[in-house]
Amino acid sequence: MPARHVSRVRALYRRILLLHRVLPPDLKALGDQYMKDEFRRHKTVGSDEAERFLQEWEKTVANIRANSSGEISVQGPLGEGICSSAMATS
Template sequence: MAVSAHASKVRSLYKRILVLHRFLPIDLRALGDQYVKDEFRRHKGAAPEEATGFMTEWKDYKDTLQTQVLESAEEQTGSVKFGANLSEGKLGSFQHDQIGQLYELMLESTKSTRQFDIQEDSK
């Protein structure tokens, strides 16, 4: 029973993050959706102690993004920036492969030319 409760929490968090991504600019949404899908898939069989940390970090991400989406809706100026700076302490606790992954994500998110031609759905 505990396993299915955990799986339900993971699924709920995953779906909520993807819903929040709908409010991001289209290029960030595509990048974010793919990253979330890859990370959740990669940690599907994680050990319980790793899963706890994983869920905590993604809940923090969801809370931060939710706050930023609400601020964006209130401002309606398009000047709201999404994301947050990492503290030196948190950055120092990353493993080498996580630093590399973070660097690749930074490069991808700051590219001046897009890898894909993503367009909004016309309504």
């Protein structure tokens, strides 16, 4: 696996965990576990599928960051608009 790919995966993984910090504890735990399981499941896929996987997660991160209303709209890897939940502000 090329070093650039590994670096991209690790950076994305960290960004997602950081974004989850603002969630309520139960949603954070659920989101963290789901994300970890998904990354683990896709560890041995081919390069085309790995690229699609990373692009979808990057879209999800961009969607969360761009959403200034404080809501998370679940898109990308989880499906097409499965749920929407308000983010807690601590």
